[in-house]
Amino acid sequence: MQIILQPVLFQLGERFTSTLVKVLSKEFNSSVSSASLITEIPVQLFDKQRNQWKSNEILQWLLDKRRPNRATTKILAICDFDAYSNHLNFVFGEAYLDGSISAIYLSRLRQEFYVLKADEYLFYQRIVKEAVHELGHAFGMNHCRxxxxxxxxxxxxxxxxxxxxxxxxxxxxxxGNLHPWQQ
Ligand SMILES: [Zn+2]
Ligand SMILES: [Zn+2]
Known part of the structure; x- marks a missing residue:
């Protein structure tokens, strides 16, 4: 399987990208690459009343835009904005279970969002965790107790x-059973 990191309205620094690539390639035994930055999103995907983006529609839009090969590719969009989904007030990320599209939303991973002092290390740690989590869903994993x-x-x-x-x-x-990569 190959994983493609898709930055949306946000460019992760080179150093952090290489950390993320290292972690993801190890956890998923996949090759990881980075796509070029998406700088524009259709405004219809934004909910003006809530001042948040619609996560469901972001996933669908990415699927239509990129049309990844389901058998070989998982895309992880890294989005620097806030989003919600269905009945949830907000989401840190969302994925199609066992699908090819997943996304994480960075706004609420920053200390500054809660009027706390910026902490870059913590911010990056949270990105890594949410990235592995959402890709986990994309690889077919459910929640763990x-x-x-x-x-x-x-x-x-x-x-x-x-x-x-x-x-x-x-x-x-x-x-390991879902994706027996030791063959
Ligand atoms: Zn989850
Ligand atoms: Zn577990």
């Missing part, structure tokens, strides 16, 4: 901060 597993559901940032950026042993076994 283990609070330190990356597939644990994050209802709030403290859930994200508690968990690790890796799959627990149970999830490692599951993803």
């Amino acid at each position: 283990n609070t330190s597993c990356v597939m644990h559901f994050s209802n709030s940032l403290s859930d994200t901060d508690i968990k690790e950026s890796q799959f627990c042993n149970v999830c490692k076994g599951i993803i």
Whole structure:
């Protein structure tokens, strides 16, 4: 499988991109590359009343725009804005389960969003965790009950901060069976 990082309205720095590439290629045993920045999104995908983007529609738009090969490719959009989905007030990310499109939304991963002092290290750690989590869904993984597993559901940032950026042993076994890459 190949993973493509798709920056949207935000360019991750080179150093952090290489960290992310390293983590993702190890966790998913896949090759990871970066697509060129998307600088514009159709305004219809924005909810003016809520002042948030519509995550469902962002995923659908990316799918239509990129048309990735489902058998070989997973796209992770890295979006520097806030989004919501269905009944959820906001989402840190969303993915089509066992599909080829996933996205993470960075606004709420920054300390500044909560009027706290900026912390770049924490911000990047959160991005890595959310990236592995959403790609996990794209690779067919469901949520895990283990609070330190990356597939644990994050209802709030403290859930994200508690968990690790890796799959627990149970999830490692599951993803290994879904995608038997040792052949
Ligand atoms: Zn999830
Ligand atoms: Zn797990």
